[in-house]
Amino acid sequence: MHHQTSHYQSLNEAITTQSKTKLDGIIISTPTPTHSSLITHAAQSGLSIFTEKPIDETATKVRQLYKVTNQYDVKLCCGFQRRFDPSYLELYNQINNPSTTDEGRNEEGGIGTPLTASIFFGDHPIPTRTFLLQGGGNIISDCSAHDVDYIRWTLKDEVVSVYATGTSSDDELKENGVIDNATMIMKFSKGTLELCLLMYVYVICPFAIHHISHSFKYHH
Numbered sequence: 001m002h003h004q005t006s007h008y009q010s011l012n013e014a015i016t017t018q019s020k021t022k023l024d025g026i027i028i029s030t031p032t033p034t035h036s037s038l039i040t041h042a043a044q045s046g047l048s049i050f051t052e053k054p055i056d057e058t059a060t061k062v063r064q065l066y067k068v069t070n071q072y073d074v075k076l077c078c079g080f081q082r083r084f085d086p087s088y089l090e091l092y093n094q095i096n097n098p099s100t101t102d103e104g105r106n107e108e109g110g111i112g113t114p115l116t117a118s119i120f121f122g123d124h125p126i127p128t129r130t131f132l133l134q135g136g137g138n139i140i141s142d143c144s145a146h147d148v149d150y151i152r153w154t155l156k157d158e159v160v161s162v163y164a165t166g167t168s169s170d171d172e173l174k175e176n177g178v179i180d181n182a183t184m185i186m187k188f189s190k191g192t193l194e195l196c197l198l199m200y201v202y203v204i205c206p207f208a209i210h211h212i213s214h215s216f217k218y219h220h
Contacts, residue, residue: 011038015045023047025075032057032142033135036065039076043068048075053145057138080149092154114155118195119147126200132178139182140164143198148186151196157188166198 008014011026025048028038036056042049049069055062055078069076082088094111121143152158166182168174180200187193 011041015041015047025049028052031131031135032138036061039065040068043072043074043076046072046074048077050077050079052079053149054078054141057141080146082146082150083153088150088154095154096156113190114192116193116195117151117155118197119151120197120199121147122199129172132173132180132200133176139166139179139198139200140184143200144182144184144196147196147198151186151194155188155190155192157190157192159186160189161187169200 006014006017008017015023026038026042028035028049028051030038030052032054035051035054039049039051039055055065055076066076083092095114098111123139123143148159162184164182164184166179168178169180173180182198184196184198185193186196
């Protein structure tokens with residue numbers, strides 16, 4: 001089966017070529033620094049937007065973009081697909097919707113109130129050097145976006161303090177201000193501590209979650 005579709009050199013060309021009755025919306029899958037102008041252009045053209053994360057690199061800019069889309073009465077959706085992934089939902093349900101008392105779970109069912117959580121994320125496939133150097137490689141705002149959204153959603157809690165730092169794996173990346181390895185520590189209002197390790201360069205599994213809950217008891 002062959003499908004024919006039109007292609008364009010820019011969003012502006014696509015919008016001006018196609019009437020708005022033929023375009024329901026746009027999907028943005030470009031480097032983060034390009035998101036703002038594309039979202040604004042689409043909103044002004046009356047088109048709803050689905051964008052890959054993050055919407056932008058600063059919270060201030062993200063809020064401004066939502067104001068723009070609200071002004072033009074269009075939808076802006078960010079692709080946090082992990083809320084719908086079965087493996088992630090399993091942990092969410094064990095914490096928030098306990099129903100059994102299997103071994104390793106507390107007396108009320110589930111795995112207890114989270115005490116600590118650690119997340120390791122290695123981007124896959126490993127991005128190209130060109131992508132990193134052209135602005136697509138802010139590992140904290142780019143890679144951690146999924147994890148920060150997921151852990152806040154799973155814990156039903158908000159972050160009260162955060163510390164993050166990172167490093168570059170070689171001199172060229174360092175000279176261009178590209179961090180490709182980072183560590184984040186977040187503390188939540190209910191007391192949970194979360195450690196997030198982010199790597200573009202990794203030699204072990206691309207993703208893992210470890211969890212310790214209040215159901216853990218010290219022996220006398």
